[in-house]
Amino acid sequence: MTERSSTWVTTPPSARPWPLGVADDAARIDIIGLTKRFLTPKGEPFTAIQDVTLAVEPGQFCAIVGPTGCGKSTTLAQVSGLDKPSSGSVQVGGHIVDGITNGVSYMFQADALFPWKSVLQNVLVGPVLLGTPKKQAESLAKDWLRRVGLSGFEDRYPHQLSGGMRKRVALAAALINNPRILLMDEPFGALDVQTNAIMQTELLGLREELRPSVLFITHDLDEAVALSDRVVIMTSGPGTVKDIFDIDLPRPRGDVPTLRHEQRFIELQTQIWESLRDEVPRAYERTAGVAA
Amino acid sequence: MSAMVQQGTGMTSVDTARAELMPVQPESELQASARRARTRSIIWVWVGRAAVAVFVIGGWQLFTQLKWVDSFFYGQPTKIWDSLVTLFTEGTAFGSIWDQLWVTVQEALLGFLFGSIAGVIAGILLGSNRYLSNVFSPYIKILNSIPRIVLGSIFIVAFGLGIFPKILLAGVLVFFAVFFNAFQGVREVDQNLVANVRVLGASPFQVARHVTIPSAMTWIIASLHTAFGFAIIGALVAEVLGAQKGIGLIISQSQGRFDPNTVFACMAIMAVFTLGAEYLITLLERSVLKWRPPVRSEAQSI
Numbered sequence: 001m002t003e004r005s006s007t008w009v010t011t012p013p014s015a016r017p018w019p020l021g022v023a024d025d026a027a028r029i030d031i032i033g034l035t036k037r038f039l040t041p042k043g044e045p046f047t048a049i050q051d052v053t054l055a056v057e058p059g060q061f062c063a064i065v066g067p068t069g070c071g072k073s074t075t076l077a078q079v080s081g082l083d084k085p086s087s088g089s090v091q092v093g094g095h096i097v098d099g100i101t102n103g104v105s106y107m108f109q110a111d112a113l114f115p116w117k118s119v120l121q122n123v124l125v126g127p128v129l130l131g132t133p134k135k136q137a138e139s140l141a142k143d144w145l146r147r148v149g150l151s152g153f154e155d156r157y158p159h160q161l162s163g164g165m166r167k168r169v170a171l172a173a174a175l176i177n178n179p180r181i182l183l184m185d186e187p188f189g190a191l192d193v194q195t196n197a198i199m200q201t202e203l204l205g206l207r208e209e210l211r212p213s214v215l216f217i218t219h220d221l222d223e224a225v226a227l228s229d230r231v232v233i234m235t236s237g238p239g240t241v242k243d244i245f246d247i248d249l250p251r252p253r254g255d256v257p258t259l260r261h262e263q264r265f266i267e268l269q270t271q272i273w274e275s276l277r278d279e280v281p282r283a284y285e286r287t288a289g290v291a292a
Numbered sequence: 293m294s295a296m297v298q299q300g301t302g303m304t305s306v307d308t309a310r311a312e313l314m315p316v317q318p319e320s321e322l323q324a325s326a327r328r329a330r331t332r333s334i335i336w337v338w339v340g341r342a343a344v345a346v347f348v349i350g351g352w353q354l355f356t357q358l359k360w361v362d363s364f365f366y367g368q369p370t371k372i373w374d375s376l377v378t379l380f381t382e383g384t385a386f387g388s389i390w391d392q393l394w395v396t397v398q399e400a401l402l403g404f405l406f407g408s409i410a411g412v413i414a415g416i417l418l419g420s421n422r423y424l425s426n427v428f429s430p431y432i433k434i435l436n437s438i439p440r441i442v443l444g445s446i447f448i449v450a451f452g453l454g455i456f457p458k459i460l461l462a463g464v465l466v467f468f469a470v471f472f473n474a475f476q477g478v479r480e481v482d483q484n485l486v487a488n489v490r491v492l493g494a495s496p497f498q499v500a501r502h503v504t505i506p507s508a509m510t511w512i513i514a515s516l517h518t519a520f521g522f523a524i525i526g527a528l529v530a531e532v533l534g535a536q537k538g539i540g541l542i543i544s545q546s547q548g549r550f551d552p553n554t555v556f557a558c559m560a561i562m563a564v565f566t567l568g569a570e571y572l573i574t575l576l577e578r579s580v581l582k583w584r585p586p587v588r589s590e591a592q593s594i
Contacts, residue, residue, distance in 0.1 A: 080491050104491050112488040116506050116583040125502065129492050159585045177492065 026093035026103070027180040027213040029056040029079060033088035036074050048074045049239035051088065054232055059211040063224035064232045065276060067283030071239025072217040076183045079215060080104050092181065103180035105212075107187040111166045113158040119145065119169050120154035126177040144172040148202065164195035168202070175206060182212045186219065200227060200256040208252050221276065225249075225269050226256045233275050236283045243275045367552040375553040376560065384542055389561075396527050396539040397565060399455050403462020404523035411467045411519075412512055415474025420504055425475075432471075440464055444530045453536050462526030469519040470512065477511030478504055510584070513577045520569055524562060 034052040037045045049071035056062045064072045077083040078090050081101040090097040092104075105126070106112075113122050124141035128134070145151055148168040158166055167188060174182060188196045200223060207214065218224050224231045225247055233243040247268055253259055349369050356363035363371065379389045386392065418425040418432075443464060447457035485503050494502065531540020539558050546554035 080487075082487055082490060100490055100493065102493070106488055106491040108484045108488070110482075110484050112482070112484040114485065114503070114506070116509075116581075118583075125489065126492050129489065129494050129498060129502075157583045159583075183491075 024180075025058055027058040028091075028093055029181065029213055029215065030091040030094075031055070031075070031079070031088075032091065034075065034078060034085050034090060035087045036071070036078060036083070037086045047238035052234075052239065052241055053088075054241055054244070056213050056215060056230070058213055060230060061207065061214045061216065061228040062230045062232060063216045063218055063228035064234055065218060065221060065224045065272070066234030066239070066242075067236050067279050068219070069283065070234040070236035070279075072234060073185050074239070075234075076106075076185055076215060076217060079181070080106055080183055101181065103177075105174040105177060105179035105182050107170055107174045107182070107184045109186040109189045111158065111170055113166060113169055113173070115158050117157075118154065119150065119156050119158070119161070122158065122169055123172045123176055126173060130177065140176060141172070144176045145169075147206065148172045163191055164199065167191060167195075167199055171199075171203065171206070175210060178210055179212050182207075182214045184214065184216045186217050188223070189218070189220075196223075197257050201254075203227065204253055204256070221269060221273060222260060225265060225272065226253065226259050231272055233272065233279070235279050237286055242279070243272075245272050245275075364550070365552060367556045371553040372556045372560065375551070376557040379542075379554070379557055379561075385545065386537055386541065389542075392537055392539050392542055393561060393565070395455060395537040396531065396562075399458040399527040399530070399538070400462055400520075400523040402455075402459045403526055404466050404520055406459065407463035407466025407523065408470045408512075408516060408519055410463070411470030411515075412474045414467075415471045415512075416478050416500065416504060416508065419475040419478025419508070420500065436468055440468075441529055444526075444533045448530065448534045453534050458527050458530040458535070458538070461530040462523040465522035465526040466519040469522055470515050473511045473515035474508055477508030480511070481507045509580060513573075513580060516573050516576075517570065520573060521566070524566055528562070 031052055031054045035050050036048045038048055040046050052071075052075060054062075064075065066072055074083070078085050079092070079097065079101065081090075081097045081099050081104075084098075092101050114125070117125070120138070120141050123144055124137040127137040127140055132140070142151075142154065145154060148171055150165060150168055150172070153161065153165070158169065161169065170187070188199045191199060204227060214228075216224070216227060226249075228247055231245045231247060232241055233245070234240065235242045245268065249259070249262070249264055249268070259265055352361075352366075353369045355361045356366065356368040383389055384392060418428055440461070444457070444461045447460050451457040451460070481504055485507070486499060489499055489502055527538070528540040528543070531538040532544045535541045539562060543555050543558050546552070546558070
């Protein structure tokens with residue numbers, strides 16, 4: 001894996017005007033007093049998140065951890081501009097988000113791949129939507145498939161790939177536009193433990209190169225600590241920020257499974273778990289209460 | 293195998309059998325045997341098909357021959373064959389059979405074309421716009437509840453005996469079959485995919501081009517099989533109601549002359565045409581949906 005990452009250093013032809021590997025101020029995310037209410041099917045208002053305030057520095061990797069239903073995904077949808085806040089605001093690079101945010105890529109837990117497009121076609125959707133000429137988009141997509149280790153699979157359809165390979169395609173498709181901001185909603189949640197670890201290491205390597213600001217939702221504390229610079233703990237009902245931890249593990253971090261045995265990693269992990277521990281049963285009790 | 297077992301004097305029969313099985317078959321031989329099995333199953337399907345035809349047509353012939361069933365009302369296969377021959381050699385009262393067939397085919401194909409295009413456009417528009425679909429849904433339901441064959445009479449009164457009212461009736465029948473499928477197909481689009489391309493900066497038009505239409509295509513193509521049947525029904529029924537040319541006209545004339553054999557002969561002609569068209573639709577389906585995992589449900593192969 002580390003051998004391959006050295007070949008990634010070659011700068012790809014970029015679809016975006018800003019330089020690679022340099023995080024500029026435009027990649028800064030400021031979430032200020034964000035509140036989002038929905039109407040339930042019965043017509044009652046439901047507050048998903050309340051007064052969430054949180055900042056992601058340019059190029060920072062920020063993980064959001066919290067029990068089910070604490071509004072993690074809702075927060076991400078506001079940052080991307082797919083959804084509008086009920087009150088408060090999201091600013092990206094100092095501009096209030098209104099409509100789809102520029103330079104954002106989204107990665108979902110379920111694969112958002114086009115089942116009717118080949119692997120290559122799937123990856124080149126991003127540049128094509130930006131108006132990149134077909135030839136150029138194709139060579140860019142091939143380059144990205146090589147980076148995620150899928151050379152030779154260009155003509156396959158997603159259903160012919162394994163779960164981990166589909167994730168690599170999704171990762172290439174999300175990174176090909178060199179996004180300023182990468183939003184990831186439990187992207188590796190559905191993978192088996194080994195594939196998960198490989199994908200995490202791969203993500204770390206690719207991130208070192210592009211340096212987008214990342215908002216990463218996960219329920220896996222190990223994953224959050226291993227990958228991020230900052231871990232945000234959210235509580236549920238309604239979703240609010242409970243704690244923010246800075247992760248001072250040195251970068252580049254290399255191999256994720258090895259990292260897990262380091263002293264500092266275990267300290268941080270324990271510390272964050274203390275904060276999260278009370279939340280999990282509370283959230284569980286509430287959902288169990290609803291079901292009963 | 294049994295011959296081998298008998299030859300193996302020193303070994304028990306189980307050992308011999310195992311020794312026989314042990315050597316791994318070479319790849320080419322495996323392939324050849326798989327191919328043979330496939331050919332065999334195809335042959336059996338055709339044998340079954342032929343048996344059904346012989347049973348039905350033979351039974352029909354037998355029962356009418358034995359006068360258990362009156363061939364005056366129900367026709368007889370041999371007589372149907374005779375009238376088929378007559379239709380193709382002597383033609384009809386209104387010109388050659390090819391002329392009539394061409395008129396009906398034209399009506400059915402044009403009705404199919406316009407009906408399915410309109411159905412796809414309306415289905416995608418209403419499927420992707422909740423406001424439009426809420427406004428139009430009661431009217432769609434009302435229109436759908438009209439016995440559409442009755443519209444044929446209205447069209448003929450309004451537009452005369454030419455081919456236009458036939459195309460219109462066939463088109464209306466096709467429209468609803470395709471519309472509901474296209475509508476449902478759009479509604480079933482994976483919202484993650486839509487969100488994904490929207491974040492990547494797709495305009496509403498690009499969302500339709502890259503996500504909605506290809507995704508609804510599975511549903512639309514599935515409806516084309518039924519829709520084509522409706523196109524034929526529409527064209528024939530409108531011709532029976534009033535026409536100057538066409539297979540439907542031959543049918544209604546034969547009905548007036550108490551000639552069931554010619555009616556059945558016309559049905560046979562349309563059946564051949566429909567089978568051909570159905571084959572073309574299947575080819576289209578295969579090329580458009582070649583990305584799909586092989587045979588998801590057996591129902592699709594019927």
